[in-house]
Amino acid sequence: MSEQSIQSDTILSVRGITKKYGSVTVLSDVDLDVRHGEVLALLGENGAGKSTISSIIAGLVQPTTGTMTWMGEPHAPQSPADALSAGIGLIHQEMRLLPALSVAENVFVGRLPIRMGRVDRSGINRRAAEQLRRLGLDIAPTTLVRDLKVAAQQQVEIAKALTLNARLLIFDEPTAALGGEETLRLFERIEQLKAEGVSFIYISHRLDEIARIADRVAVLRDGQLVATHETAQLPVKTLVEEMVGRPLDRMFPDLDEAIGETLLEVEDITSASGAFKNVSFSVRQGEVLGIAGIVGAGRTELVRAIAGADPIAAGVVKIAGKPIRLSHPSDALDQGIVLVPEDRKAQGLILPQTIAENIAQTNYDQIAPKGWINPKAVDRFARVAIERFGVKGRAEQRVNELSGGNQQKVVIAKCISRNPRVVILDEPTRGIDVGARAAIYEVIAGLARQGMAVVVVSSDLDEVLGLAHRVMVLSRGINRGILDREKADRVAVMELATT
The missing domain is CATH 3.40.50.300 (P-loop containing nucleotide triphosphate hydrolases)
Structure with missing residues (x-):
């Protein structure tokens, strides 16, 4: 032209x-x-x-x-x-x-x-x-x-x-x-x-x-x-x-194959709202399980139920072989289950507050076990989390001043500071740029290396395939199959997702 x-x-x-x-x-x-x-x-x-x-x-x-x-x-x-x-x-x-x-x-x-x-x-x-x-x-x-x-x-x-x-x-x-x-x-x-x-x-x-x-x-x-x-x-x-502005050799981190005992077991759980039915799966220590499926498959509803946010009509959730009661998110937290929600701004953060205040929100039982909140203790706790997860920001900085990637790191830092056993991440890189995605992926792989059972829900199929040891595919609220990493590719997943 x-x-x-x-x-x-x-x-x-x-x-x-x-x-x-x-x-x-x-x-x-x-x-x-x-x-x-x-x-x-x-x-x-x-x-x-x-x-x-x-x-x-x-x-x-x-x-x-x-x-x-x-x-x-x-x-x-x-x-x-x-x-x-x-x-x-x-x-x-x-x-x-x-x-x-x-x-x-x-x-x-x-x-x-x-x-x-x-x-x-x-x-x-x-x-x-x-x-x-x-x-x-x-x-x-x-x-x-x-x-x-x-x-x-x-x-x-x-x-x-x-x-x-x-x-x-x-x-x-x-x-x-x-x-x-x-x-x-x-x-x-x-x-x-x-x-x-x-x-x-x-x-x-x-x-x-x-x-x-x-x-x-x-x-x-x-x-x-x-x-x-x-x-x-x-x-x-x-x-x-x-x-x-620099070479980026790889996007997804190497997966650690040192996987331990089964930590999370889900047996035939059914949503009270009808979003999913008779879903069963398990996740072992050090394992990343990806959950794939088209929008409306029931992915978010499933993980919210496991995290105690939505009611379960039937079925059992077990931690280390023991059934647990899930009538409220606090029940899941007490059992070591944390959920990083899909909408970080509406569900995961209080935007006008500082990084330190956000990280402290669900961790006051650790920061102030006797009920007295010491601002210096809050600041110390937050600084450790900020350094651990590579948040680019100061403890006293407001969260609404951060980029999307750093906001997501704050949500993860807040959740992981509870030292959970099971970590569920729903759309962990939604609206996050390529460079920041690589950093989030490394954080997720690091959680698995520390022995946590990790569940990742994502609409980005490449993300699920790149991060997970195994992939469970949901379609219309039903578990259509769980694929090992060697057999999980775009064609195999989409065949199950459209069943």
Whole structure:
């Protein structure tokens, strides 16, 4: 494509964009172009500046210096409403839904159609249902958002954007909570919209998606644009090294084969809500068991039940051969079972509090056994955990100031500081960049080396296959089989997952 044709095909042009917060520069002299009807993948580690440049384009943040043009005209939105009216929509990584409102009300919030002086509820329900069907989401538009699982909430965010009739959609980790089937449906919809002339900026840490959906790739590192590629058909190794600025020899740690006695046994347990039925498996000391399955298979519900968070209608959970009672999460904690939840911000952390305060939350019985909380003791306890798990932050630093990877390390540090026997991690690297993922994987392998029984639930099949000694596959709440590492590959897992 000639230089002249590229310029005429460009709908968004970003030139010299710099963003500073006080003395800290988060973007430095970034140039970026988006063309008509393309998917531009924007890659980089957490903190590289991807969300900042997206927020500037979408009117949430104003640049310190630099200019933009949109459809050939100057573009300087002062608010998201300005960008939306121009035809630019942003889907955030962190979902911004209103849990007390229905799905349809969330899809059309801020632009509810009025008919004869009243909100046209039948109209918004009909139009919302249409978008949900396009995404393959079989839920009633009148359902309250708070009653939806994380994956379904993510799809509501996407449906919301699709009703905007935008000419540029910015997707920030749109598939972080989606399984393979839901991701394919989203990609099909993106291809349809591309054919209609819609453009996309697509941010994802799942590099296998980039070759499937993107036309071009731009890579940010430390607030600077370090590479652009006219094709997305690139070796993952090349992209990773551009993102982190150093060679990354391997992603997954070596597995220790020194596995001990059976520690966790689950015998024919059935969910009180019907999410899973008659599930049995075991995990030994030093072993990592992966749990795979498409969204809706019952993975999260299963591990929540084992952790005492959801009721069990039938079946037995044993620790070291002894049945345990699980009527509350504290019962599981007392038996040495900890759960790192899938939504770290909503379920695992208190964001405005410090790292030390978060780590102390479930460990006061160790920090203050007599009931008197000494701030110095809290600080000492937290510093040990911070060093042990390689958290990049100070004990007195607020958690909401940390990157996603370091927030996840704080959740893990909080849980493991209890010295558990069984560690369950639900989506341990959701929304975390490649470099930070490798560090989390090493932490998980380290837990197994210390003799803990480790269970990992993930929508990322490569993650499950790379981390686990064995893989259990759930489908529609039923254990379809457990595969040894030698027999576990993508084909074998997906055959069971779609049974």
